[in-house]
Amino acid sequence: MTLFEKIIARQIPADIVYEDADTIAFRDISPRAPVHVLVCPKKAIPKLSDSDDGDTETLGKLLRSVARVALAAGLTDYRVIINNGAGAGQSVFHLHLHLMGGRTLTWPPG
Numbered sequence: 001m002t003l004f005e006k007i008i009a010r011q012i013p014a015d016i017v018y019e020d021a022d023t024i025a026f027r028d029i030s031p032r033a034p035v036h037v038l039v040c041p042k043k044a045i046p047k048l049s050d051s052d053d054g055d056t057e058t059l060g061k062l063l064r065s066v067a068r069v070a071l072a073a074g075l076t077d078y079r080v081i082i083n084n085g086a087g088a089g090q091s092v093f094h095l096h097l098h099l100m101g102g103r104t105l106t107w108p109p110g
């Protein structure tokens, strides 16, 4: 079971800011911006590249959850990041979208 599955199952604590039937959002434990929330599917998809056509609705719901959380946080400008694979910085192998905002974000990210 991955760390994020344990958060979903309430086996380990997290600061959960949004949840619905298919997605959950909680604050990153080491935030890199004033608002840094991770939005995950409840379904255990390890990486975006492991998703398939059957996950299309779930993937859409993830983006809607990001937009909801951003709106609730009062963000108009923000960034959404998916790290796919260790070489791209992924460290937890349960798909998650990083929602980051609340400060000026430079481009490109490192």
Ligand code: DGP
Binding pocket: 003, 014, 015, 026, 027, 028, 029, 030, 038, 082, 083, 089, 090, 091, 092, 093
């Ligand atoms: P990534 O590197 O893209 O796989 O992002 C994983 C993020 O998960 C990273 O920014 C730190 C965060 N994280 C790691 N462990 C925990 C934890 O136990 N709780 C919470 N809330 N976030 C965690």
